[in-house]
Amino acid sequence: MNDKEKQIIIDYREKKDLFKKLERIALEKLEQIVKDCNVRIYTINHRIKEEDSLFGKLERKGDKYNSLFDITDILGLRLVCYFADEVDVLARRLEESFNIDWTESIDKRKFLSTNSFGYLSVHYICSLKESKELSPDILNIRFEVQMCSLLQHVWAVMEHDLGYKTKFGVPRAVSRDFSRLAGLLEIADEHFTRIRDTVSNYTEHVRQKIENDDANDIPIDSVSLDEYMRSSKNMRAFLQVIANMCNAEIYDETAENYIQQLAWLRIETIGELQQMMARNNSLALQMARTSLAVSKLDIFSSTVALRFLCRAELVSGEYTEKQMREFFSLSIKDKDRCARYAKELFLEYNNSNNRQEQL
Numbered sequence: 001m002n003d004k005e006k007q008i009i010i011d012y013r014e015k016k017d018l019f020k021k022l023e024r025i026a027l028e029k030l031e032q033i034v035k036d037c038n039v040r041i042y043t044i045n046h047r048i049k050e051e052d053s054l055f056g057k058l059e060r061k062g063d064k065y066n067s068l069f070d071i072t073d074i075l076g077l078r079l080v081c082y083f084a085d086e087v088d089v090l091a092r093r094l095e096e097s098f099n100i101d102w103t104e105s106i107d108k109r110k111f112l113s114t115n116s117f118g119y120l121s122v123h124y125i126c127s128l129k130e131s132k133e134l135s136p137d138i139l140n141i142r143f144e145v146q147m148c149s150l151l152q153h154v155w156a157v158m159e160h161d162l163g164y165k166t167k168f169g170v171p172r173a174v175s176r177d178f179s180r181l182a183g184l185l186e187i188a189d190e191h192f193t194r195i196r197d198t199v200s201n202y203t204e205h206v207r208q209k210i211e212n213d214d215a216n217d218i219p220i221d222s223v224s225l226d227e228y229m230r231s232s233k234n235m236r237a238f239l240q241v242i243a244n245m246c247n248a249e250i251y252d253e254t255a256e257n258y259i260q261q262l263a264w265l266r267i268e269t270i271g272e273l274q275q276m277m278a279r280n281n282s283l284a285l286q287m288a289r290t291s292l293a294v295s296k297l298d299i300f301s302s303t304v305a306l307r308f309l310c311r312a313e314l315v316s317g318e319y320t321e322k323q324m325r326e327f328f329s330l331s332i333k334d335k336d337r338c339a340r341y342a343k344e345l346f347l348e349y350n351n352s353n354n355r356q357e358q359l
Helices: 003-037 051-064 086-097 150-161 172-211 222-231 233-244 256-264 270-292 304-316 321-328 335-358
Strands: 041-048 075-081 098-100 122-128 143-149 249-251 299-301
Touching: 003 041, 003 051, 003 075, 003 086, 003 122, 003 143, 075 086, 075 150, 086 098, 086 122, 086 143, 143 150, 150 172, 172 222, 222 233, 222 256, 222 270, 233 249, 233 270, 233 304, 256 304, 256 321, 270 304, 304 321, 304 335, 321 335
Parallel strands: 075 143, 249 299
Antiparallel strands: 041 075, 098 122, 122 143
16 A cells, blocks of 8 residues: 555544534435435435445555545445336436536446346435535535435345456356346336336326216225225215214324225225215214214224224124124134124124114
8 A cells, every 4th residue: 555545544534524424414415305306215325435445445446546535435325216217306306406526427327238237326426515504624525326226226235245246257157147137127127117107197097086976986906995085075074073073183094904804895896885885874973983982082093984884884784793703803813802893793783773673
């Protein structure tokens, strides 16, 4: 190691606290960028290069650097998105939020030949924009921000951990397998993005149908049921009546767990669910009133509506105690508890119906 490289190591030790401060600032700004872009990310990784790693870099590329601040990846951060197209969304916002050194930055997606596959990511060499709140010494430090999809992140981690970051010295069969795998990941990235867009379009379609009261023929699935619970005027009114019984608030929660129970009751479309609510409205509210009379809850899940509607359907549909026990077993593993719930429901409302018939 020559004198210049030794001085870089000395400067690194002296400036490490400054890099830690820069790391905190850069991380906060990236988190805000993610929030502003309304992008759900997998993770933001960040690290300051360890001294041993810096030694290795200087041994390999020492001639390239005259000072510590010539090394642009002492601080490195990686934004991992779920979907490949979100990289571009975040990249555009980064360009507005940081100074970008375009001579050192690289978009690896643009440098693979048409018949090649590999790690597709965007690497920006950044520095903080001038601010009265920041000292000049921190404004002059460059750092690296990588952006990639989750699958590309997996590729990078595997490639790094297996020690095959370069093609030199790697057995041909292994190199070929890595290339094939990269192609598969690229295709998978595209398909995941397509699936996301399909679900998004379907969700919007279902929401509009429900808001227009034209959703009778829509099958019940996790998307349509959640949208119905959120967007149906009838369901929201029903929920509000229940909430008013004990001056409680409602928080929206996924109703996915009720899909199997509704299917057991032969409720398979939004139209059939609306019909079930219409015929069981009074009984379900009666059940809610009885149950909540002894409750001290001031907030409960929106799925409480389905709980009482399904129980009312069991009663109005004249299901047997054995069938009720089978129904409860769909969501409750404890057999004794299922049996107790079924017996209580059957006896209470069966006796109540008998008394009404006698009157």
